[in-house]
Amino acid sequence: MQRVMVIMAGGSGQRFWPLSRERHPKQLLRLADPDRSMLEQAIDRAAGLVGPDRVFVVTGRHLVEPIRAAGTVLSPAQILGEPCRRNTAGCLVYAAAAIQTALGAAADDIVLGVLTADHRILDPAAFQATLAAAMGAAEAQDALVTIGIEPTRPETGYGYIEAGAPVTGGGPGVLAVRRFHEKPNAEAAARYLAQGGFYWNSGMFFWRLSVFLDEFAQAAPPYAQACREIAAALACGDPAAADAAFAALPDRSIDYALMEKARRVLVVPGHFAWDDMGSWDALERSLPADERGNVAMGAPVLIDCDGCIVVNGPGAAGMAVAVVGVRNLVVVVSPDGVLVVPKAQAQRVKEAVDALRQRGSAQL
Amino acid sequence: MQRVMVIMAGGSGQRFWPLSRERHPKQLLRLADPDRSMLEQAIDRAAGLVGPDRVFVVTGRHLVEPIRAAGTVLSPAQILGEPCRRNTAGCLVYAAAAIQTALGAAADDIVLGVLTADHRILDPAAFQATLAAAMGAAEAQDALVTIGIEPTRPETGYGYIEAGAPVTGGGPGVLAVRRFHEKPNAEAAARYLAQGGFYWNSGMFFWRLSVFLDEFAQAAPPYAQACREIAAALACGDPAAADAAFAALPDRSIDYALMEKARRVLVVPGHFAWDDMGSWDALERSLPADERGNVAMGAPVLIDCDGCIVVNGPGAAGMAVAVVGVRNLVVVVSPDGVLVVPKAQAQRVKEAVDALRQRGSAQL
Numbered sequence: 001m002q003r004v005m006v007i008m009a010g011g012s013g014q015r016f017w018p019l020s021r022e023r024h025p026k027q028l029l030r031l032a033d034p035d036r037s038m039l040e041q042a043i044d045r046a047a048g049l050v051g052p053d054r055v056f057v058v059t060g061r062h063l064v065e066p067i068r069a070a071g072t073v074l075s076p077a078q079i080l081g082e083p084c085r086r087n088t089a090g091c092l093v094y095a096a097a098a099i100q101t102a103l104g105a106a107a108d109d110i111v112l113g114v115l116t117a118d119h120r121i122l123d124p125a126a127f128q129a130t131l132a133a134a135m136g137a138a139e140a141q142d143a144l145v146t147i148g149i150e151p152t153r154p155e156t157g158y159g160y161i162e163a164g165a166p167v168t169g170g171g172p173g174v175l176a177v178r179r180f181h182e183k184p185n186a187e188a189a190a191r192y193l194a195q196g197g198f199y200w201n202s203g204m205f206f207w208r209l210s211v212f213l214d215e216f217a218q219a220a221p222p223y224a225q226a227c228r229e230i231a232a233a234l235a236c237g238d239p240a241a242a243d244a245a246f247a248a249l250p251d252r253s254i255d256y257a258l259m260e261k262a263r264r265v266l267v268v269p270g271h272f273a274w275d276d277m278g279s280w281d282a283l284e285r286s287l288p289a290d291e292r293g294n295v296a297m298g299a300p301v302l303i304d305c306d307g308c309i310v311v312n313g314p315g316a317a318g319m320a321v322a323v324v325g326v327r328n329l330v331v332v333v334s335p336d337g338v339l340v341v342p343k344a345q346a347q348r349v350k351e352a353v354d355a356l357r358q359r360g361s362a363q364l
Numbered sequence: 365m366q367r368v369m370v371i372m373a374g375g376s377g378q379r380f381w382p383l384s385r386e387r388h389p390k391q392l393l394r395l396a397d398p399d400r401s402m403l404e405q406a407i408d409r410a411a412g413l414v415g416p417d418r419v420f421v422v423t424g425r426h427l428v429e430p431i432r433a434a435g436t437v438l439s440p441a442q443i444l445g446e447p448c449r450r451n452t453a454g455c456l457v458y459a460a461a462a463i464q465t466a467l468g469a470a471a472d473d474i475v476l477g478v479l480t481a482d483h484r485i486l487d488p489a490a491f492q493a494t495l496a497a498a499m500g501a502a503e504a505q506d507a508l509v510t511i512g513i514e515p516t517r518p519e520t521g522y523g524y525i526e527a528g529a530p531v532t533g534g535g536p537g538v539l540a541v542r543r544f545h546e547k548p549n550a551e552a553a554a555r556y557l558a559q560g561g562f563y564w565n566s567g568m569f570f571w572r573l574s575v576f577l578d579e580f581a582q583a584a585p586p587y588a589q590a591c592r593e594i595a596a597a598l599a600c601g602d603p604a605a606a607d608a609a610f611a612a613l614p615d616r617s618i619d620y621a622l623m624e625k626a627r628r629v630l631v632v633p634g635h636f637a638w639d640d641m642g643s644w645d646a647l648e649r650s651l652p653a654d655e656r657g658n659v660a661m662g663a664p665v666l667i668d669c670d671g672c673i674v675v676n677g678p679g680a681a682g683m684a685v686a687v688v689g690v691r692n693l694v695v696v697v698s699p700d701g702v703l704v705v706p707k708a709q710a711q712r713v714k715e716a717v718d719a720l721r722q723r724g725s726a727q728l
Contacts, residue, residue, distance in 0.1 A: 018684065301719045303712065320382065320701035320727035322716035325709045326693070331702070337684035338697050340704060345689045348667070352686035355665045363684035 001139050001208075002054070002103055002110050005046035006095045008088065008203075009039055009059040009067065009117035014353045015279045018337030019313045022364055023066050027117035030314070031277065032286035038277065039117045043072055045124065046115055049131050056080055056102075057117070058095040077102070083243040088203070089257035090249045093216075093223050096209055097230035097242070107209035111138050114205040120286050122273035130270040131204075137174045138206035141167065143264040144215060145206040146177065148199025149274045154189035157278060159201035159255065161267050177265040180255060199269055201255065203276070212258075219261035223249065280330045280339075281346040283309050300331070309343060336363040365503050365572075366418070366467055366474050369410035370459045372452065372567075373403055373423040373431065373481035378717045379643045382701030383677045386728050387430050391423075391481035394678070395641065396650035402641065403481045407436055409488070410479055413495050420444055420466075421481070422459040441466070447607040452567070453621035454613045457580075457587050460573055461594035461606070472574035475503050480567050484650050486637035494634040495568075501538045502570035505531065507628040508579060509570040510541065512563025513638045518553035521642060523565035523619065525631050541629040544619060563633055565619065567640070576622075583625035587613065644694045644703075645710040647673050664695070673707060700727040 011025040020026040027039040036044075039057070046055040052073045059067060061081035068076055080098050082091060092114060100107060113135055121127045130147060138145045148161040164176035180201065184192065192198035207215075216224040226245050233241035250257075259265060275285050287295045294305050298312030300321035306328070312321040313334040321333050330346055332339045337356075341348055356364055375389040384390040391403040400408075403421070410419040416437045423431060425445035432440055444462045446455060456478060467474060477499055485491045494511060502509045512525040528540035544565065548556065556562035571579075580588040590609045597605035614621075623629060639649050651659045658669050662676030664685035670692070676685040677698035685697050694710055696703045701720075705712055720728055 018686075301716055301723075303715050303719060318727075319699070320720050320725050322382075322701065322703050322705075322713075322720065324703075324705040324712045324716050326704060326706060329690070329704070331704050333697075333702050335683070337686065338695070338702055339686050339688075340690060340693070340695050341686075341688040342690060348688045349686075351667050352665055352688050355667060356684050356686065359665075361684050363682075 002105055003050045003113070003135060004099055004103070004110060005050050005055045005113045005115060006092070006099065007039070007042045007046055007055065007057045007115050007117050008091055008095075009042070009057050009063070010082065010085065010091060011118060014350055015347075016332075017349055017353050018332060018334040018339055018363065019311065021336065023062065025063065026277065028066065028070050031283065032120050037070065038120075039067065039070075040072065041121075042115055042117045042119065043074060045121065045127065045131075046113070047073065048124075048128055049113065049135065053078075056095060056099055058082060058091055058098075060085065082246065084247055085251070086246060086249045087251045088254040089220075089223060089252040090246060092205075092212075092254055093227045093249065094230060094246055096212060097227050098234060100209060100231050101234040107213055110209045111135060112207060112209060112212070113138075114203075116203050116276075118277045119202075119204075120275040120277050120282070126272040127270070130268055130272065131206075133171055133173060134204070134206045134268040136171050137167075137266055137268060138208060138211075140169065140171070141174075141264070141266060142211055142214075143207075143266045144211060144259065144262050145174075145266045145268060146259065147202045147204040147206075147270045148267040149202050149270050149272075151193050151198065151200055152273075154186065154193045155200065156184055156186055156189045158276070159183055160189075160192055161199045161201050163197050163199060163267050163269070167266055173268055175267050175269065177267045180260045199267060200274070202270065202274065205254070205259075215262040215264075216258060218263065220252075220257050223257060279346040279349060280309055280311075280332060280341075281343050283311070284343070298333075300333075305329075307343065366469055367414045367477070367499060368463055368467070368474060369414050369419045369477045369479060370456070370463065371403070371406045371410055371419065371421045371479050371481050372455055372459075373406070373421050373427070374446065374449065374455060375482060378714055379711075380696075381713055381717050382696060382698040382703055382727065383675065385700065387426065389427065390641065392430065392434050395647065396484050401434065402484075403431065403434075404436065405485075406479055406481045406483065407438065409485065409491065409495075410477070411437065412488075412492055413477065413499065417442075420459060420463055422446060422455055422462075424449065446610065448611055449615070450610060450613045451615045452618040453584075453587060453616040454610060456569075456576075456618055457591045457613065458594060458610055460576060461591045462598060464573060464595050465598040470574075471577055472572060474573045475499060476571055476573060476576070477502075478567075478569040480640075482641045483566075483568075484639040484641050484646070490636040491634070494632055494636065495570075497535055497537060498568070498570045498632040500535050501531075501630055501632060502572060502575075504533065504535070505538075505628070505630060506575055506578075507571075507630045508575060508623065508626050509538075509630045509632060510623065511566045511568040511570075511634045512631040513566050513634050513636075515557050515562065515564055516637075518550060518557045519564065520548055520550055520553050522640070523547055524553075524556055525563045525565050527561050527563060527631050527633070531630055537632055539631050539633065541631050544624045563631060564638070566634065566638060569618070569623075579626040579628075580622055582627065584616075584621050587621060643710040643713060644673055644675075644696060644705075645707050647675070648707070662697075664697075669693075671707065 064081040229245040428445040593609040
């Protein structure tokens with residue numbers, strides 16, 4: 001069985017504007033670690049499980065060059081470029097086809113682990129152990145395997161996985177999945193936390209390619225067919241045909257297109273600190289705070305502030321940033337722009353990016 | 365009688381940081397008028413009364429070159445540089461000595477009007493009429509003459525002038541001054557407004573040099589003496605002696621050192637819209653607001669904001685500024701820095717500047 005890891009790194013660079021840009025998305029930012037980008041950290045984590053030559057990154061085609069230029073331990077061929085955006089279902093079908101072609105192995109002989117580039121993992125040993133258990137389960141079982149994160153707060157920003165009974169022969173800690181739940185309201189999130197047996201849907205998956213294709217053939221046949229077409233087109237050197245087959249796919253998440261409909265899904269609970277770094281407010285959970293709960297990068301001046309996230313980004317070192325007398329505010333400065341938004345509304349950076357796009361702004 | 369206008373333009377560039385800088389103070393900013401700096405506007409106003417060749421600007425010596433370089437209708441000799449900062453009392457003594465020397469006239473033959481460079485005047489005709497009345501009163505009366513602004517709100521940020529009876533032969537609208545009041549609390553400010561007869565102390569003055577020196581000889585003799593010493597030193601080409609005499613003066617405002625103690629002070633009420641542009645919140649009174657009360661310069665993106673003042677300053681055009689979901693906040697961006705502070709605390713920019721100074725910041 002050939003073990004492979006895929007890192008999804010297709011972010012559009014909106015959520016961490018103005019530090020992230022369309023051609024410099026968040027996975028290339030050194031957000032929580034001043035020495036390594038989030039993508040470099042993800043590659044290291046994946047390589048720890050399968051070795052660096054079995055790690056693939058799948059990203060937008062326009063980001064292949066920026067990622068290669070940023071420098072990784074991977075060879076250029078290990079950076080796969082999707083021709084267009086077709087959400088995570090499309091992304092993973094493309095990755096499956098490209099990797100099968102690259103390895104020249106049978107689908108039943110390849111087991112694939114999927115990570116994303118925007119996760120923050122604070123306990124690498126526990127993380128590696130969980131991944132190894134999930135990969136083992138994917139090898140041994142005819143099932144799609146997910147990693148569910150033990151919740152530490154009633155988070156409403158993630159989907160949840162409701163676990164069932166332990167799986168016979170699935171290895172220690174491998175549970176059946178009873179149901180996927182979409183992002184809950186505050187009341188439901190509190191209930192999930194109190195009740196137990198609910199895990200955050202981490203977006204980390206493990207499957208044999210044969211199981212992946214079989215389940216897609218049941219749940220959404222066009223995906224299984226597209227996967228075969230893309231693999232065939234790539235194998236006979238016809239990338240345009242591969243692109244066309246890919247472009248015909250709908251825009252669906254892997255959860256919606258496959259996981260929620262698949263016949264057999266397992267979950268391996270992960271007991272490590274995890275954050276998906278979804279928007280600026282995630283920095284608060286990743287960086288040390290001062291005595292008034294402020295988190296800062298790039299040495300801004302904070303006077304009489306509480307609970308703020310203030311970033312004077314790399315390249316903006318020629319600017320002095322001063323924030324005075326405010327509460328729970330996000331202030332981010334880069335050479336390209338300035339964002340000011342309440343911490344509780346950090347997701348609204350998308351509205352700002354949309355407005356700038358409508359203006360034809362050059363700062364995206 | 366020779367009529368002369370002096371414009372005090374010694375600002376330290378703190379209040380409007382990060383647009384204003386130590387060598388680019390607010391009087392050189394185009395804050396409320398995109399075409400002319402505040403100093404240019406003040407010079408035009410003064411020249412309207414006495415002609416451009418009788419207007420002097422007095423500023424810090426380090427600002428003489430920046431002001432000349434910014435270009436004015438004045439000759440280089442009309443820009444006077446104080447050797448150090450000695451507050452408004454020192455400034456006006458220096459100006460009196462330098463102007464008397466420049467004109468070579470007797471102190472009783474020079475009548476001097478004093479404006480400042482950071483005023484925003486919205487009704488030029490009413491302003492000119494008031495200035496003409498004040499200058500006429502200063503020529504005709506042995507008194508120091510001030511301009512008091514008719515209050516339009518219970519402002520606690522200004523000192524007040526309590527007026528008495530009309531002055532016989534003082535011209536229409538010239539009143540005796542009963543008392544100067546320091547910046548009041550909210551209750552007192554409301555009472556002043558309701559009661560009437562109280563005017564904002566505008567910092568605009570008119571006097572014959574002989575009266576100015578006589579009153580100083582009574583109220584604070586060292587100032588009168590310093591004025592004579594500086595004039596004598598300048599007249600015999602000994603600027604070092606002039607500087608030494610000036611440096612020996614204490615740091616006092618003209619209100620404290622002279623006006624509050626003078627024997628005869630008159631006030632001419634001004635009925636024009638006036639703002640002293642003291643800090644960023646003044647922009648709100650000078651620029652048109654959108655339907656949610658936001659005031660903006662430099663086309664920032666505002667989404668769901670109320671009552672904000674957002675400035676994307678000149679030179680920062682390469683940056684996109686987006687402010688989302690906040691209330692009553694000041695956000696100012698320049699190539700040198702970013703300031704975020706609640707509108708009601710706009711004066712705290714000084715704390716930010718102080719903190720940056722302690723760090724040895726190059727952005728001041």
